[in-house]
Amino acid sequence: MIEIRNLSKKYGTFEALKNISLDIEKGTVFGFVGPNGAGKSTTMSILATLALPTSGTAKVGGYEVTDYPKEVRKRIGYMPDFFGVYDQLKATEYLHFYGASYGIPRPDREKLIPQLLDLVNLSNKADSYVDSLSRGMKQRLCLARCLVHDPDVLILDEPASGLDPRARIEMREILKELKLMGKTIIISSHILPELAEMVDEIGVIEHGEMIAQGKVADIQNRLRVKKVIHIRTLDQENSLAEKLRDEPFVSSVLSDNTGVHVHYSGDDAQQSELLRQVISWGIPVVSFQEAQSNLEDVFLEITKGGPSA
Numbered sequence: 001m002i003e004i005r006n007l008s009k010k011y012g013t014f015e016a017l018k019n020i021s022l023d024i025e026k027g028t029v030f031g032f033v034g035p036n037g038a039g040k041s042t043t044m045s046i047l048a049t050l051a052l053p054t055s056g057t058a059k060v061g062g063y064e065v066t067d068y069p070k071e072v073r074k075r076i077g078y079m080p081d082f083f084g085v086y087d088q089l090k091a092t093e094y095l096h097f098y099g100a101s102y103g104i105p106r107p108d109r110e111k112l113i114p115q116l117l118d119l120v121n122l123s124n125k126a127d128s129y130v131d132s133l134s135r136g137m138k139q140r141l142c143l144a145r146c147l148v149h150d151p152d153v154l155i156l157d158e159p160a161s162g163l164d165p166r167a168r169i170e171m172r173e174i175l176k177e178l179k180l181m182g183k184t185i186i187i188s189s190h191i192l193p194e195l196a197e198m199v200d201e202i203g204v205i206e207h208g209e210m211i212a213q214g215k216v217a218d219i220q221n222r223l224r225v226k227k228v229i230h231i232r233t234l235d236q237e238n239s240l241a242e243k244l245r246d247e248p249f250v251s252s253v254l255s256d257n258t259g260v261h262v263h264y265s266g267d268d269a270q271q272s273e274l275l276r277q278v279i280s281w282g283i284p285v286v287s288f289q290e291a292q293s294n295l296e297d298v299f300l301e302i303t304k305g306g307p308s309a
């Protein structure tokens, strides 16, 4: 659905994007992550046909963004990181305005707008003025605005920025629904855990370069980001910790009153072998569990740190 090849963008002599390539399949939720100034917004605005690349190509649904901008616009809903809302309008009027801009006839809009407001949990604000809405509500209204023409692709630039935890959860739930509807979603953030639960794949960009791309688990494996395995036993933590230190792929072992924490770089097959080994030592295992994968660890491992120039 999205195909980017050797895309570069210069602002004067400054290279904001350096030869990036990227493929996103239909129905994928793709998390675009990188520190401030890495080039996420630049990439997204090129995809949204609002900025021109210096070289390279970007296609949405098979249409090249510079050659067929109108075709691309029909297929995308774009939510920029800074958006203006028209303060003098009520939520419903705001959506009518955008719906009319896309040429949707009024009778169709009358049916569509209540459905959109329902989707973004704003039905009770239909007649409220836009400027009376909270930041989270405005963000959700903007998302509804992106959906008026039922686009296949959603390009969302930091949709959860500045939201409190509850508002973020609401945004996340809406995105899950959109994924179920078959939308292809590209969503940026510099806060990785924010994306953890909703993305299928990530691309990590730093200083205008794509430095890692793929399924979160694959990237973790490829970069050999160590897992932490937590093991509880019937009071044999100390002897277990002692034995584990000599096992392959174990880099460190900590033991405390909650159990044994093993920093481990083996793959799944090797991990299952480790469990078999522990049981063969006659240690009564109560639980053997991988600590939840942490996108933050991946991010710190692959970016060198610090904001881009």
Ligand SMILES: Nc1ncnc2c1ncn2[C@@H]1O[C@H](COP(=O)(O)OP(=O)(O)OP(=O)(O)O)[C@@H](O)[C@H]1O
Pocket: 011, 014, 016, 034, 035, 036, 037, 038, 039, 040, 041, 042, 043, 081, 190, 308, 309
């Ligand atoms: N119109 C412009 N003129 C000159 N430089 C620009 C322009 N727009 C962006 N840049 C520069 O290009 C680089 C990439 O910016 P971009 O906004 O794409 O980053 P980003 O990853 O979206 O960052 P953030 O998370 O802070 O939004 C930055 O160094 C920025 O200062």
